[in-house]
Each structure stands twice: as C-alpha cells, then as structure tokens.
Amino acid sequence: MERSTRQRTAIRAAIEAAARPLSPHEILDAVRVTVPEIGIATIYRNLKLLLGEGELQAVTLPGENPRYETSHAAHHHHHHFHCVACDRVFEVEGCPGRMDDLAPAGFVIDRHELTLYGECAECAAKRKGKAAPDAAAPVATSAATPAAKRPARAHKH
Ligand SMILES: [Zn+2]
Numbered sequence: 001m002e003r004s005t006r007q008r009t010a011i012r013a014a015i016e017a018a019a020r021p022l023s024p025h026e027i028l029d030a031v032r033v034t035v036p037e038i039g040i041a042t043i044y045r046n047l048k049l050l051l052g053e054g055e056l057q058a059v060t061l062p063g064e065n066p067r068y069e070t071s072h073a074a075h076h077h078h079h080h081f082h083c084v085a086c087d088r089v090f091e092v093e094g095c096p097g098r099m100d101d102l103a104p105a106g107f108v109i110d111r112h113e114l115t116l117y118g119e120c121a122e123c124a125a126k127r128k129g130k131a132a133p134d135a136a137a138p139v140a141t142s143a144a145t146p147a148a149k150r151p152a153r154a155h156k157h
C-alpha cells in the first residue's frame with residue numbers, strides 16, 4: 001500500500017517536473033532515479049489509475065502512442081511541438097486563435113488541435129554544430145540555414 005503510493009507520487013512528480021507530455025518509457029527513465037526497482041508494467045498500471053482519478057490526461061498525437069501530461073496542463077488550451085529528431089513532445093503556449101476562415105462556408109468549428117513538427121532547440125543546435133564546423137564564413141552560414149531562424153515560441157493573437 002505504502003509502496004504503491006510512493007510509486008504513484010513519483011510518477012506524478014516526474015510528469016510535473018518535465019512540464020511536457022511524457023511517454024511511459026520516458027516516465028520509467030525519470031522515475032527510476034528515485035524508485036530504481038520500478039518496471040514498465042507498474043508504470044502502465046499506475047498511469048491507468050491516475051487517468052481514472054483524473055490526475056493525468058493522455059496526449060495522443062496523430063500516429064503516436066499516448067503520452068501523458070497533468071490534467072492541470074491539459075485543461076489549459078495549448079498545443080504541442082513534436083521534435084522529429086529526439087521524439088520528444090513539448091508544450092506550445094501560443095495559439096493562432098479562431099480558425100473560422102479555414103472551415104468551408106457555413107461550417108461551425110467546435111475546437112481545433114494543432115501539432116508543430118520540427119527540431120527542438122537542443123536538436124537544432126546539435127545539428128548546427130555538426131553541420132557547420134567551419135566558422136570562417138558567418139554570413140554565408142546564416143543565410144544557408146533558414147531553419148535555425150525558427151522563433152522559440154509561437155506568437156500570440
Ligand atoms: Zn529534439
């Protein structure tokens with residue numbers, strides 16, 4: 001009893017600390033720091049309980065297995081960024097706002113989901129470091145990498 005409470009607390013703490021949706025395996029890696037004996041089956045069992053209790057919400061991006069975030073985060077309208085290099089998903093605070101103009105005439109939008117794909121700052125910096133070991137031509141380098149100009153956060157309306 002005591003042990004399962006400790007496991008559940010550790011899982012919830014790992015997701016809160018990450019401040020982004022985590023996959024069960026990411027949760028396992030994070031929880032093992034404090035609860036070394038925990039296994040993936042225990043993670044799944046506790047995720048199910050936490051979902052049932054409304055503590056967590058599943059984030060299911062198209063074609064992806066569910067990741068999990070706190071209900072607190074989920075209830076605040078936001079979007080996600082999926083890094084295709086490291087396969088991590090991040091929170092995006094900005095929202096383009098109402099998208100009525102995108103829907104066909106006469107259609108009424110209830111809600112929308114939006115996922116951005118690309119490289120997170122860490123992966124983009126890593127790739128840049130590898131791709132451009134030659135710093136002799138800074139002007140040509142910056143002009144040749146428009147992807148690096150991606151803003152850190154989406155702008156708000
Ligand atoms: Zn990444």
Ligand SMILES: [Zn+2]
Binds near residue numbers: 059074079090
């Ligand atoms: Zn989220």
Ligand SMILES: [Zn+2]
Binds near residue numbers: 078079096097112
């Ligand atoms: Zn939105």
